[in-house]
Amino acid sequence: MKRIPVTVWLTLEVFAATWASSTFAEDNVLNMTQGVTQISEEVYHLHMLIFYICCAIALVVFGAMFYSIYKHRKSKGAVAAHFHESTKVEIVWTVIPIIILIAMAVPATKTLLAMEDTSQSDLTIKITGSQWKWHYSYFEQDVEFFSLLATTQNQIDGIEAKGAHYLLEVDNALVLPINRKIRFLLTSDDVIHSWWVPDFAVKKDTIPGFINEAWTKIDKPGVYRGQCAELCGRAHGFMPIVVHAMAEDEYDTWLEGKKAELALAKQQAADALSSELSMEELMQIGEKVYVERCAVCHQANGEGIPGAFPAIKGSKIATGDVDVHIDTIVNGRAGTAMQAFDNQLTEKEIAAVITYQRNGFENNTGDVVQASDINSFKTQGQGTKEEQ
Known part of the structure; x- marks a missing residue:
């Protein structure tokens, strides 16, 4: 039985990847998360552009290889040509890749610059990672709290059935308003963590003694989940992120309620001293x-x-x-x-x-x-x- 040439397998893989990307782009089963922010949309479309460019390059290169191998095979009496360098060929295979790289770099640079522009924000939140939880502090709002894993130990130990959001649920979600630009200041108390929410296209390391910046502007209300994306220790997998995005009026109501809740907690803590x-x-x-x-x-x-x-x-x-x-x-x-x-x-x-x-x-x-x-x-x- 004849073996299928490697080039055939590679060509089939390229076609399969292109089909999978097109087929599952809508529900993101196998593709990148499209997200709920303008930046995440830009990142998604940039990803698709680069992906299709790579597919086109692969088709041309592997197609030419496969055609050459088949057309000029030894069984048909093909004889290898003997020649040396060609100035025209070298110019072509230098200029074309440069043009392709420029075509890829221009939109990529625009998106990267937009991702780093934290100016003119409506709200600033400090995010501090520590083993193994997140601390959120709303600037100028007198609101801060810790967010810890809410999955029970019995579920983790397999005693109880795992819930729908196993290891992706917290006791206190980060609550944000939609249609407002939110600036994040990210740092850490101990080791390097990474705050990652795929729907926002935000992934930033939190580093001890250093402050990183990121931002988002959410378009749709909903609950969005993420995780620490840095191997930060034994309980790295127990450090989820949950963001509850609300309409602006609902967020304002929540904020006032949270302030009252924290004030009551402080009073109860003071009363407990006596x-x-x-x-x-x-x-x-x-x-x-x-x-x-x-x-x-x-x-x-x-x-x-x-x-x-x-x-x-x-x-x-x-x-x-x-x-x-x-x-x-x-x-x-x-x-x-x-x-x-x-x-x-x-x-x-x-x-x-x-x-x-x-x-x-x-x-x-x-x-x-x-x-x-x-x-x-x-x-x-x-x-x-x-x-x-």
Whole structure:
């Protein structure tokens, strides 16, 4: 049985790719996301232009190769010609590629310049990546919050059936208005992350100590999902992005409601400083906080990951000096993956999770930490204590 020449396979692949692109361009099954912004439309059409140019080049090149191989095959008595350089041929195969490259570079440059133009924005939002969550801060609006994965641990462990948006759902979505130019300032608290929403054609790295810029102007209301596109550590896959785009009047209403919600949360946090909770109440709150914020590193059973994240069960910090434990949660530990939770959790939540860690996982210290204890620690300005 004769083998099909490689050139035939390559030609068939080009035709197949062209057919797939044309067939699935509408629903994006196999093609690039068309998106819901002017920039994403431009990127999509630029992609299609370059794709078809490459297909045309491939058809010409492989077509000429296939024709030459077939027409001048040895079985027909073809004899190879003996000649050296041709000035005309060299000019042709130099000029034509230059013209093609210019034809590709002009629209590409226009689109790239437009993607980097963050001027005249209507709203500025600071996006901070950290292991493994996003923090959103609305400039001049006094609104900021963290966005964490909302998929349950039972779904991740396979105990429950996976939801429709498995690993692509969060507790607090980034809410944006349509028809307004939104400028993003992107940075990171720890390692390099990457904020990527395909429908906006926005993908920017968040780098510690550096601020990147991007922008979008959404045309259609809806919920748009993305992910961290940089390998940022063990829970890289648990760092989704959800954007809820609203009509302008709905966004304004949401913004006022969010301000009221955050103000109420601050008041409740202040009220918690003067109240004392029972061990049972603290353990209940602490377990919830632990599952949401700590289990991704230290595991739900508190046994940690040897060589990467220390165990809570039987650890010196969780069973030793309470102030050292508080300091570790509040200020973090420099040079390790342990973050500072001072600005991420309220005093009540910190007190509850410390109480849970000191009494769960068979630690059973009997210690009860209240919100007032956390406030006193922070107010006294105690420096970082070294582990005994």
